[in-house]
Amino acid sequence: MDRQTHSSQLGAAFAQHYYSTFDHNIENLGSLYADNAFFSFEGNCVIGPVDIMNRFRSMGFSQIIHKIFTVDAQPGPVEGTHIIFVTGQFAIDGEVDKPHLFSETFQLAQQGGSVVIINDIFRRVSQG
Amino acid sequence: MDRQTHSSQLGAAFAQHYYSTFDHNIENLGSLYADNAFFSFEGNCVIGPVDIMNRFRSMGFSQIIHKIFTVDAQPGPVEGTHIIFVTGQFAIDGEVDKPHLFSETFQLAQQGGSVVIINDIFRRVSQG
Numbered sequence: 635m636d637r638q639t640h641s642s643q644l645g646a647a648f649a650q651h652y653y654s655t656f657d658h659n660i661e662n663l664g665s666l667y668a669d670n671a672f673f674s675f676e677g678n679c680v681i682g683p684v685d686i687m688n689r690f691r692s693m694g695f696s697q698i699i700h701k702i703f704t705v706d707a708q709p710g711p712v713e714g715t716h717i718i719f720v721t722g723q724f725a726i727d728g729e730v731d732k733p734h735l736f737s738e739t740f741q742l743a744q745q746g747g748s749v750v751i752i753n754d755i756f757r758r759v760s761q762g
Numbered sequence: 763m764d765r766q767t768h769s770s771q772l773g774a775a776f777a778q779h780y781y782s783t784f785d786h787n788i789e790n791l792g793s794l795y796a797d798n799a800f801f802s803f804e805g806n807c808v809i810g811p812v813d814i815m816n817r818f819r820s821m822g823f824s825q826i827i828h829k830i831f832t833v834d835a836q837p838g839p840v841e842g843t844h845i846i847f848v849t850g851q852f853a854i855d856g857e858v859d860k861p862h863l864f865s866e867t868f869q870l871a872q873q874g875g876s877v878v879i880i881n882d883i884f885r886r887v888s889q890g
Contacts, residue, residue: 638800638807672766672836674847679766679836706883708800708807711871715839719802719867719883735887737865739847743839755834755847759863759887 637709644749645707645718648742653700653722660690660698668743668750675756686754695726701733714744715752721759735759765837772877773835773846776870781828781850788818788826796871796878803884814882823854829861842872843880849887863887 635643655662664683672679673686680689702722710716718740723733741753763771783790792811800807801814808817830850838844846868851861869881 638809674834674836677832677834679834681766704805704885706802706805706807706885708802708881708883710839711843711869711880712840717845717867717869717881717883719885721865721885721887735863737849737885737887739845739867739883741839741845741869752839753836753845755836755845755867757832757834757847757849757865759849759865 641707641709641716641718644716644742645705648718648740648749649702649705649720652740653702653720657699661687663687663690666751667754668745668752671751671754673754673756676758697728698724698726699730700724710741710743712743714749716742718742769835769837769844769846772844772870773833776846776868776877777830777833777848780868781830785827789815791815791818794879795882796873796880799879799882801882801884804886825856826852826854827858828852838869838871840871842877844870846870 664687667683667686669682672681675689680686700722702720704721706719708717721737723735725733736758738756740751742749743752792815795811795814797810800809803817808814828850830848832849834847836845849865851863853861864884864886866884868879870877871880
């Protein structure tokens with residue numbers, strides 16, 4: 635299997651797992667992030683699982699549903715790294731008729747035998 | 763300057779330069795890509811500046827205007843790498859009243875003293 639195909643398969647599985655965890659077991663998200671992971675949410679960056687989880691908890695929704703439109707993936711700069719790029723929509727607290735478009739970029743890396751998130755950048759996408 | 767701030771400054775300058783080159787000197791874009799750069803355009807991936815430039819030339823527009831909404835950046839997995847994440851809109855052939863939303867992720871790396879693109883993933887963003 636070539637590197638590009640490997641990244642694509644890993645990316646698809648990762649995105650499925652990530653957003654399913656987000657929607658159903660949000661407290662488990664922290665374990666997906668590396669100790670020094672960067673997370674940028676609408677332009678504000680925090681570092682590490684503790685601050686990332688605090689950021690999620692502060693978002694103030696009680697329910698969220700993500701829908702994935704596209705997942706692209708490429709091999710990163712060193713062995714075991716992959717960039718995953720997702721577009722989709724999400725709805726909060728049952729407002730399924732008012733979904734928000736988003737796109738999100740992850741970089742994954744091998745750490746101690748596991749695949750963890752080292753970069754995560756999230757933006758809602760709307761007319762500027 | 764911390765790594766995050768350095769990436770942000772580099773990201774802002776890169777995005778300005780990249781889209782200005784795209785809009786005004788598209789034939790110069792090839793020199794911004796590493797020899798083994800990956801470029802995914804709407805799910806199709808090509809590798810290297812020659813195939814990337816052929817992809818741009820095959821898009822069939824005679825004029826394009828990008829407008830950047832947001833630029834986020836983070837340090838990548840190894841020294842000298844940076845992820846740059848852009849949202850914005852573009853209009854082709856003067857259709858400024860029909861802009862298309864897009865988001866695009868780059869990864870930059872040092873190569874022979876220059877900063878080059880090693881990853882590029884582009885998607886238009888619209889309701890799925």
